[in-house]
Amino acid sequence: MATVPFDTLALAHKLEAAGFDTRQAQGTAAALAETFAGELVTKSDLRQALDELRHDLRREIDELRQEINELRQEARRDINELRHEMASLEQRMTIKLGGMMVVAVGVTAALVKLL
Helix, strand or coil: CECCCCCHHHHHHHHHHCCCCHHHHHHHHHHHHHHHHCCECCHHHHHHHHHHHHHHHHHHHHHHHHHHHHHHHHHHHHHHHHHHHHHHHHHHHHHHHHHHHHHHHHHHHHHHHHC
C-alpha cells in the first residue's frame, strides 16, 4: 500500500482563493492531509489481492469437486448395495411364495381326497 504526497500549504492557498477564510482553509487542508496520510490501496495491491482470491477460490472449487466425486462414489456404492439387497429379498420372497403355493396345493389336494 502507498501513501499519497500531499501539499497542504498549496491546498490552503487555493481554498483561500476560492473564498474560504484562513482558518477554514488550514483546517480543511489539515483534515485532508490526515486522511491521505493513511495507507491507500494501489492497483497493484488490488491485483495481488484479486490473484490471491482467485487462487483461494480455485483451491476451494477443487476441494468441492473432490468432495462431490467422493459423494458420488459413496452414492453409487449405496445404490449397488441396495440393488444387491433387493435382489436377495426378491429371491427369498420368490422361494417363500413358491413354498406357500406348494403347501396350498397340497392342502387343497388333501381336502379334495378327504371330501
